[in-house]
Amino acid sequence: xxxxxxxxxxxxxxxxxxxxxxxxxxxxxxxxxxxxxxxxxxxxxxxxxxxxxxxxxxxxxxxxxxxxxxxxxxxxxxxxxxxxxxxxxxxxxxxxxxxxxxxxxxxxxxxxxxxxxxxxxxxxxxxxxxxxxxxxxxxxxxxxxxxxxxxxxxxxxxxxxxxxxxxxxxxxxxxxxxxxxxxxxxxxxxxxxxxxxxxxxxxxxxxxxxxxxxxxxxxxxxxxxxxxxxxxxxxxxxxxxxxxxxxxxxxxxxxxxxxxxxxxxxxxxxxxxxxxxxxxxxxxxxxxxxxxxxxxxxxxxxxxxxxxxxxxxxxxxxxxxxxxxxxxxxxxxxxxxxxxxxxxxxxxxxxxxxxxxxxxxxxxxxxxxxxxxxxxxxxxxxxxxxxxxxxxxxxxxxxxxxxxxxxxxxxxxxxxxxxxxxxxxxxxxxxxxxxxxxxxxxxxxxxxxxxxxxxxxxxxxxxxxxxxxxxxxxxxxxxxxxxxxxxxxxxxxxxxxxxxxxxxxxxxxxxxxxxxxxxxxxxxxxxxxxxxxxxxxxxxxxxxxxxxxxxxxxxxxxxxxxxxxxxxxxxxxxxxxxxxxxxxxxxxxxxxxxxxxxxxxxxxxxxxxxxxxxxxxxxxxxxxxxxxxxxxxxxxxxxxxxxxxxxxxxxxxxxxxxxxxxxxxxxxxxxxxxxxxx
Numbered sequence: 166x167x168x169x170x171x172x173x174x175x176x177x178x179x180x181x182x183x184x185x186x187x188x189x190x191x192x193x194x195x196x197x198x199x200x201x202x203x204x205x206x207x208x209x210x211x212x213x214x215x216x217x218x219x220x221x222x223x224x225x226x227x228x229x230x231x232x233x234x235x236x237x238x239x240x241x242x243x244x245x246x247x248x249x250x251x252x253x254x255x256x257x258x259x260x261x262x263x264x265x266x267x268x269x270x271x272x273x274x275x276x277x278x279x280x281x282x283x284x285x286x287x288x289x290x291x292x293x294x295x296x297x298x299x300x301x302x303x304x305x306x307x308x309x310x311x312x313x314x315x316x317x318x319x320x321x322x323x324x325x326x327x328x329x330x331x332x333x334x335x336x337x338x339x340x341x342x343x344x345x346x347x348x349x350x351x352x353x354x355x356x357x358x359x360x361x362x363x364x365x366x367x368x369x370x371x372x373x374x375x376x377x378x379x380x381x382x383x384x385x386x387x388x389x390x391x392x393x394x395x396x397x398x399x400x401x402x403x404x405x406x407x408x409x410x411x412x413x414x415x416x417x418x419x420x421x422x423x424x425x426x427x428x429x430x431x432x433x434x435x436x437x438x439x440x441x442x443x444x445x446x447x448x449x450x451x452x453x454x455x456x457x458x459x460x461x462x463x464x465x466x467x468x469x470x471x472x473x474x475x476x477x478x479x480x481x482x483x484x485x486x487x488x489x490x491x492x493x494x495x496x497x498x499x500x501x502x503x504x505x506x507x508x509x510x511x512x513x514x515x516x517x518x519x520x521x522x523x524x525x526x527x528x529x530x531x532x533x534x535x536x537x538x539x540x541x542x543x544x545x546x547x548x549x550x551x552x553x554x555x556x557x558x559x560x561x562x563x564x565x566x567x568x569x570x571x572x573x574x575x576x577x578x579x580x581x582x583x584x585x586x587x588x589x590x591x592x593x594x595x596x597x598x599x600x601x602x603x604x605x606x607x608x609x610x611x612x613x614x615x616x617x618x619x620x621x622x623x624x625x626x627x628x629x630x631x632x633x634x635x636x637x638x639x640x641x642x643x644x645x646x647x648x649x650x651x652x653x654x655x656x657x658x659x660x661x662x663x664x665x666x667x668x669x670x671x672x673x674x675x676x677x678x679x680x681x682x683x684x685x686x687x688x689x690x691x692x693x694x695x696x697x698x699x700x701x702x703x704x705x706x707x708x709x710x711x712x713x714x715x716x717x718x719x720x721x722x723x724x725x726x727x728x729x730x731x732x733x734x735x736x737x738x739x740x741x742x743x744x745x746x747x748x749x750x751x752x753x754x755x756x757x758x759x760x761x762x763x764x765x766x767x768x769x770x771x772x773x774x775x776x777x778x779x780x781x782x783x784x785x786x787x788x789x790x791x792x793x794x795x796x797x798x799x800x801x802x803x804x805x806x807x808x809x810x811x812x813x814x815x816x817x818x819x820x821x822x823x824x825x826x827x828x829x830x831x832x833x834x835x836x837x838x839x840x841x842x843x
Contacts, residue, residue: 323424550572757799765779
């Protein structure tokens with residue numbers, strides 16, 4: 166799937182490491198500089214396009230739609246499927262910066278004979294293959310990949326419209342992502358019922374949809390847009406307290422031009438429509454709203470809410486008159502009432518105007534409570550008082566107030582300082598939200614990459630796709646219970662999250678074990694078992710080869726788990742025979758999770774045991790000795806294990822299995838036999 170702007174920056178040494186990793190996975194891998202990609206083929210220069218000097222597939226011809234050139238131009242990740250004869254290739258191009266220079270990492274995988282793929286268990290026929298490739302999973306419309314591969318550069322006569330859901334972000338924020346998803350699916354369902362099979366509805370962005378209707382007249386296209394708007398407006402979303410859907414639409418007629426040119430024009434008209442909401446703006450005019458349609462609630466400008474705290478009714482009235490036209494006002498006549506209002510409204514209050522000298526509870530006591538409950542970080546406070554001594558003002562600032570205004574005061578000055586303070590905090594919140602989202606996205610990307618690597622190892626080992634997910638969740642449950650019943654290990658939530666993530670790499674060393682031993686169906690001989698035990702050491706060696714990341718907490722934790730997750734509490738484990746608390750707690754927890762999952766999972770060399778049997782074997786010491794505290798944790802969470810870990814397989818199996826099978830194609834294993842022994 167194509168992605169937006171990437172932020173991948175590497176040194177030359179890091180790039181070489183990545184190339185070596187990907188060469189173990191893909192048929193062909195190259196790092197191409199911008200100069201190479203922009204070099205023109207003189208025989209094609211008349212077209213005014215850039216052509217690659219050497220075909221990625223070695224077919225002896227130039228690419229007229231080179232995915233690497235597109236990735237470089239858009240600074241993005243692009244994927245393309247190409248047939249050469251009967252062979253199907255997947256070409257992935259990832260924009261990267263190496264030592265500050267723009268490059269593209271090209272990765273090519275031969276997916277084999279197209280007919281073979283069409284007859285595989287995963288994809289029954291060519292039609293099903295393309296449906297899976299080009300369908301948006303959430304809405305059922307075509308996806309952006311379909312647009313990029315099949316539509317973007319086509320020239321045709323067609324009606325082209327861009328749809329954007331009004332107030333979609335507001336719906337998401339107010340009712341949650343489930344309701345937001347329901348809005349999207351409902352809009353698509355309405356539109357698909359009203360268009361022809363020859364038309365294309367494409368999810369172009371998050372809440373933006375592209376409708377292409379080939380061979381339609383301008384009058385018919387306008388009427389179709391009217392009908393679609395009518396049906397969308399008639400839909401009521403019961404989950405969102407009676408809210409209705411509306412969409413802003415921009416529309417043009419493509420007159421034998423490339424579709425992407427028509428889309429650019431439609432997009433401009435769509436943004437004009439958004440300024441009116443629930444409008445249709447076309448290049449031939451604005452389509453009026455039907456008076457018979459139910460009116461969608463107009464988006465109201467949200468007024469900020471201010472709390473005025475002062476024991477003087479006259480002072481509160483003065484401030485109220487100054488601010489009432491622009492803000493909603495709450496009042497409290499002492500500190501105790503102020504805290505009650507703050508508890509009731511929380512961050513719905515944008516600012517507190519706080520007096521210092523008041524009965525029952527003064528301003529400093531209010532600030533003390535706000536600091537204790539961390540309210541001061543989210544709700545700014547301006548002190549307004551006739552007390553102007555330096556000690557009072559200094560103490561107020563030390564306790565976190567944003568500003569201090571002495572009486573008597575000018576109305577315009579008060580208004581401006583209130584407005585500026587609210588605006589400053591609003592910007593801080595937006596920046597915090599953006600930063601949080603960026604951190605979350607990077608963390609998610611890191612988890613995905615670790616998951617992919619671990620699945621490659623598990624596939625080679627022949628173990629089930631969900632094995633890594635089982636280990637993750639079991640580790641999380643054990644750690645959660647451990648910190649509840651003991652503070653012996655001082656594990657913060659960040660420490661626990663790190664251990665869970667690193668647990669995905671516990672068996673990465675098996676990539677270095679011979680297939681004949683790793684996938685042997687029967688019992689291993691003593692000599693074979695000694696070789697198998699080396700996967701703990703090999704895993705550490707792989708991680709230690711990442712010389713630029715040795716100080717990263719994730720790598721340190723992964724090294725611990727890789728080397729010592731087969732150690733036992735009584736010292737009878739391997740490879741180092743560590744005993745008791747000499748074994749890091751990260752390795753101890755993953756060890757117990759790994760053994761439990763191995764017992765209850767079916768392997769080629771054994772049937773699966775029941776939960777009761779697995780618990781009996783572990784508690785009786787049949788699988789080695791474990792930390793008694795962790796055994797207590799295991800017993801405490803056993804009621805949650807089935808629901809939290811294994812019942813989810815019913816939901817996750819299809820997606821996990823597809824991912825598992827895709828990895829199998831990538832590394833092209835000739836035979837899928839059973840897994841090694843735990």
